[in-house]
Amino acid sequence: MTRLVNADRPTFNYPDRGATDRRPLPAGYHHLHHRTRIGRGQAVFETAGAAVTTFHAHRTSGMRIRTDYGAVRPGSRVEVGIGFGPLRITAPCQVVWTAYEPTRIGFAYGTLAGHPECGEESFVVYLDADGTVWFEITAFSRPAAWYTRLAGPVVPVLQRSYARLLGHTLRKLATAARSAGY
Template identity: 45%
Template sequence: MTEQRSTPLAPDRAADLRAADLTYRDVGATLTGLPSGYHHLHHDGAVGHGRERFEQCAAAVLAWQVQLRSGARVAATDDPLVEGTVADVVLGPGPLALRAPVRVVRVVDEPNRAGFVYGTLPGHPEDGEEAFLVHLDDDGTVRLAVTAFSRPGSLLTRVGGPIGRVAQRIMARRYVAAIRSLRPGVWPAT
């Protein structure tokens, strides 16, 4: 698979997203304990083995590869992302595309855990937060964990009800598969 990168977010759009408030209150709760009143999601899977693989996967996660390799398009203010990065994550073709504005609310950079958390902004179909964390276990296994809490944030997701939750579970599996697909020593391109 060829390397994919995010595109720059238009300056006017970036300013609008930076000025917007998050659509939920429990900022950072994907790292500390999922709040009540939301649907919860947790999915993780092995994506490799060893310190080098952990570092490769962590760099990929911070460069939007979870989303890009899962079929989304990303327009962002930063790549690699940093805390405060705003982005539009877009799924689907042309006029059927679903735009999901987000802000990176936490970046995790620990010896055996790395990744980020983003929260929803106005216009996102859900209200809540999603974390993408790469873990290096004691036995050397590298895992990607996707954790989220959300509730419908638009008429479409309220009407769709359980269909949205099924779609979230499918995407979580795609996210893990996307990072698993990184060829050791090949990504990022040099």
């Protein structure tokens, strides 16, 4: 796969790398926490985890994603295309942590210089002891560009809407795979 521009010299635009894997989230940011029930069972967990860590869920939700590698790994560079047509914004990020564990699969990426926001966002699929599968997004962010500062309270509303859309998309992908016998 083609290396992304400046992939060897990322410049994070926030100091709190890895904070989505810890609590509490850092002060001075808008915090987002959204949880969606995906389904039940090991197959749903594995399908949802793969859809998250390969960006299949993001792409199916309408985002344009460019990445250095097929599946996420720490240090991999990601460019997220936000918007439509001439209003599309490219948002550079880098994966700061991953989880490939028996009951937790996911990752977080942090924003790089040039991203319209600064902060971090994690996308994690969990398998509870009772077999329930959950998808959870945790984020902290604040404006880093004039247009996101101007948008003010609209940005958190859009972020929450996208979290809901991504959870709904992931549920559909996992359900479709289970129905198909995967």
